[in-house]
Amino acid sequence: MIVTMVLFIFTLIAWILPVTIKTKGSVHMLQVNSYRNERYIKWMGSHRTKVFLRLEVLYALPLVLHVITDSVTVSLGAAIAVFVLLFFNNLSNKPEEKKSLVYTPRVQRLLGATYIIYGLTASVSISVAGFFSIFAALFILVLAAVFPYYIVLLANTINRPIEARISRRFINDAKRLLKASPGLTVIGITGTVAGANVKHFVQTVLSSKYNVLMTPENHTSKFGIARTINEQLKSYHDIFIAEMSAEQEGEIREICDLVTHKYGILTDIYAQIPDTLENMKKTKYEIVETLPEQEGAAFLNIDDENIMSWEPQNPCRKIYYGIDREDADLRASNIKFSGKGMSFTVTTADGKKETFITKLLGRHHIYNILAAAAVGLEMGLSLKQMAGAVKKMAAVPHNLELKRSSGNITMIDDSYNSNPVGSKAAIDVLGHMAGYRILITPGIIETGGNAYEINKEWAGYSADKCDYIILVGKKQTEPLQDGLKEAGYPDQKLYVAENLQDAMQHMYKMAPADSIVLLENDHPETD
Numbered sequence: 001m002i003v004t005m006v007l008f009i010f011t012l013i014a015w016i017l018p019v020t021i022k023t024k025g026s027v028h029m030l031q032v033n034s035y036r037n038e039r040y041i042k043w044m045g046s047h048r049t050k051v052f053l054r055l056e057v058l059y060a061l062p063l064v065l066h067v068i069t070d071s072v073t074v075s076l077g078a079a080i081a082v083f084v085l086l087f088f089n090n091l092s093n094k095p096e097e098k099k100s101l102v103y104t105p106r107v108q109r110l111l112g113a114t115y116i117i118y119g120l121t122a123s124v125s126i127s128v129a130g131f132f133s134i135f136a137a138l139f140i141l142v143l144a145a146v147f148p149y150y151i152v153l154l155a156n157t158i159n160r161p162i163e164a165r166i167s168r169r170f171i172n173d174a175k176r177l178l179k180a181s182p183g184l185t186v187i188g189i190t191g192t193v194a195g196a197n198v199k200h201f202v203q204t205v206l207s208s209k210y211n212v213l214m215t216p217e218n219h220t221s222k223f224g225i226a227r228t229i230n231e232q233l234k235s236y237h238d239i240f241i242a243e244m245s246a247e248q249e250g251e252i253r254e255i256c257d258l259v260t261h262k263y264g265i266l267t268d269i270y271a272q273i274p275d276t277l278e279n280m281k282k283t284k285y286e287i288v289e290t291l292p293e294q295e296g297a298a299f300l301n302i303d304d305e306n307i308m309s310w311e312p313q314n315p316c317r318k319i320y321y322g323i324d325r326e327d328a329d330l331r332a333s334n335i336k337f338s339g340k341g342m343s344f345t346v347t348t349a350d351g352k353k354e355t356f357i358t359k360l361l362g363r364h365h366i367y368n369i370l371a372a373a374a375v376g377l378e379m380g381l382s383l384k385q386m387a388g389a390v391k392k393m394a395a396v397p398h399n400l401e402l403k404r405s406s407g408n409i410t411m412i413d414d415s416y417n418s419n420p421v422g423s424k425a426a427i428d429v430l431g432h433m434a435g436y437r438i439l440i441t442p443g444i445i446e447t448g449g450n451a452y453e454i455n456k457e458w459a460g461y462s463a464d465k466c467d468y469i470i471l472v473g474k475k476q477t478e479p480l481q482d483g484l485k486e487a488g489y490p491d492q493k494l495y496v497a498e499n500l501q502d503a504m505q506h507m508y509k510m511a512p513a514d515s516i517v518l519l520e521n522d523h524p525e526t527d
Contacts, residue, residue, distance in 0.1 A: 007076040008129050008137070012122055014083035015141050019118065019148060021090040025050070026152040027110055028101040034221055035106065035163070037153060039247065044149055051149045055089055058082045059142045066135045079138055083145070102218065106163060113155035118144065167223060174226035174258060177233055184237060186259045187375060190244040190252055190287045191267030192280070193421055197365070197396065198267050199243045201372035208389045209381055210238040220245035222255045229259075239379075249283045256290035263378065264291050265299045265371050269306035270421055281310045291316045299374045301367055302328045319378070321370040323363070330374045332356075332366050337432040339410045339516070341402065342366075346373060346383055354383035357391050361400040361412065364425045400426060408513040410435070415519045420444055420454050424461060426520050431465030433516040440503050441520040442472040443480050452479045459483025468510070470503045471496045 033039035044051050061082055066075035101107065121144045129137035144151065178184065189199050196217060203214045215228045220243045233240065242259050246252045256264075264287040271277040288298040293316050300307050302322035312318070322328040323335070334345040341359040344366055356369060369390055376386045395401040403411040412433075414426045423444050430437050439462060443455045459480040462469070469484065471477035474496050484494060495510075497503035507517060 004072050004076070004134070005130075007073065007080075008126070008134070011076050011079045011083070011138075011141070012125070014080045014087075015122075015145060016118070017087035018083055018090055019145050021087060022145075022148040023111070023114055023118075023152060024101060026149045027107060027114070029149075030110070030152055030156060031101060031104075031107060034247065035110075035156060036247075037156060040153060040156075052146065053086075053090070055086060056146055058085065059145060062138055063135065063142065066138065072134050075134060075138065079141070086145070106166075109159055109162070110152070110155055113159050114148075114152055117151055117155060170223065170230065171226050171258060174229040177229050178259065181233065181235065181237070184233075185239050185263070185379075186261040187239060187241045187263045187265065188244055188256060188259065188261035188287050189241065189265045189267065190246070190284055191265075192270040192284070193268050193364075193419060196243060197368045197399075198265060198371045199241055200396075201368045201390075201393070202241055202265070202375055204393050205372040205376045205381065205386050205389050206239055206241075206379060208385055210379070211236050212239045212241060213237045214241035215243050222251065222258060225255055226258060244287060246283050246286075249279060250286070252283060252286040253290055256287060261287075261290075262292065262295060263297050263299065263375060264288055265375065266301065266307055267367070267371060268301055268304050268421075269310075270419070271306075277306065281306060285310055285312055288312045288316070289314045297378060299371055301371070303367070319374050321367070321374045323366060323370075330370055330377070332370055335363070335366065337361065337429060339402070339433070339435075346370065346387075348377065348383070352383060354387050356387045358393060359395050359402065360393065361395075361402060361429045362425050363428060364422070365400070400429060409508075409511055409515045409517060412516065412518045415521065420458060423458055423520060426518060427458075427462045427465050430516060430518045435514040435516040436467050436512050437465065438468045438470065438507060438511060438515055438517045439466045439520060440470045440472065440500075440507060440517060441480070442476050444521060455479035456483035456486070459489075460487040463487035463489045466493075468493050469495075470507055472500055472503050474498070 029043055030040050033043055059082060062075045062079035065078050066072075069075070121140060125137040125140045128140060178186075187202060189202070191198065199214055203212050206212050213228070213232055213234075215225055219225060219228050225242050225244070228242075229240070240259070242255065242261065244252050244255045266284055266287055269277075269281055269284050271280045288300075289312060291298060291314055293314060296314075296316040297319055298312070298314075298316060299319050299321065302308065302320035303324045319330070320328045321330040323332050325331075329349045331347050332344045333347065336343050341357065342361060343355060343357045345353055345355055347353045358365070358369065360369075373383065373386050377383075398413050398415050401413040403413055412426070412429065414422075427439070430439065444451070444458055456479045460483045463484055464487075469489070471480055471494070477496060481494075481496065495503075495506050497506060511517065
């Protein structure tokens with residue numbers, strides 16, 4: 001009996017190891033889905049292989065051995081071995097995270113509730129082992145090891161009343177702080193793709209004259225923005241820039257009701273799934289509809305057809321910026337690209353002009369700068385002042401970032417993933433560059449569905465803008481290969497690499513002097 005209980009204690013210790021790893025992943029996904037059970041459940045439904053790992057079938061082994069051998073020692077020994085094996089497998093196969101789990105107080109409370117459930121599970125298992133059977137006790141532990149995603153869901157549901165009370169207090173504290181800052185100007189920013197970049201550009205431009213606070217990268221929800229206000233807003237701040245994200249209708253309106261913004265920037269509207277476009281328009285336009293009718297002003301990208309196709313109900317002032325349309329209130333023209341960045345002329349509605357020079361690349365960055373300049377003009381800055389700030393602006397890492405390599409090769413690093421719109425913008429930049437133009441890519445990873453057609457179409461779009469193309473991964477890039485073949489791209493100008501290392505080695509062997517190399521999107525080690 002003593003030997004059995006010692007073995008069972010070691011089984012419990014081994015059991016908690018893989019459970020801990022999987023629980024962390026579960027909590028991370030719940031955080032990514034804004035702690036909303038409905039989104040989390042939807043995510044689980046579309047990621048079954050992450051929720052239930054294939055190797056977890058081994059959890060059945062100790063149960064089967066117990067039935068076959070009727071030996072407690074054999075079944076518990078097998079259970080320890082399986083739990084340890086799954087722990088090391090989960091540890092070695094953890095995916096690389098672009099956005100890591102943030103151990104906020106809410107996450108700590110969630111983990112506390114989760115491990116209370118695990119503690120109760122362990123207690124029940126010990127009682128069952130002592131008074132009933134080892135088989136039943138093992139079965140309880142196996143269930144808990146397989147279902148951490150659902151146990152975290154249960155813990156989040158249990159914590160909901162507590163979180164609601166904390167959230168109300170948290171939001172009310174933020175409202176009081178804003179009310180105590182009557183001279184603060186709040187600028188709201190939202191968009192499908194460009195919101196984060198525009199936030200940084202507006203902050204850079206306005207900081208030449210004002211004390212500016214902006215929300216951090218991962219604080220774009222209502223509670224993230226409230227946290228920024230509670231923790232960082234000071235009496236000396238003149239401007240607060242709030243980037244707003246939303247997954248469903250009404251969420252941006254809730255944020256706007258919190259911050260009571262005076263200016264709203266709508267950068268772009270894009271829906272990867274066409275059926276969601278109208279709802280996306282309505283959701284994003286909440287930043288305009290909630291502006292003050294008399295003092296408020298909306299800054300809108302006039303070249304974005306989805307923005308222009310929606311008729312806002314708010315009669316507040318609308319200020320339009322763009323490149324293509326001559327009736328824009330602020331327009332960029334005479335755009336030139338080089339290995340040092342780009343330059344363009346900014347013209348106001350009353351005819352004032354200024355040349356802007358930047359290390360940044362890409363037509364989309366011109367829109368970002370125009371949005372910031374439009375707000376700057378509203379806030380009393382001159383074009384010349386803003387041109388100076390833009391010239392000093394550092395490139396965004398891995399976002400069309402210019403880098404010099406060995407020899408005369410210029411690298412354009414756009415490797416931090418992208419969507420179909422961003423990938424086309426990157427190809428447009430490459431197409432405007434002088435030199436031998438080389439594209440290295442595994443294709444567009446995040447397509448939101450219909451990946452084959454999106455990648456095939458992008459390959460065709462890229463064909464006449466590249467002198468040589470290196471695809472990363474034979475199977476991964478089949479849609480790209482099909483698109484290039486359909487576009488008549490020459491086989492002798494195409495190389496399909498085994499992996500990124502192979503791609504880079506091949507590029508350095510064949511690249512002539514004065515080559516421009518675009519590293520587009522993530523580059524996983526693919527087959």
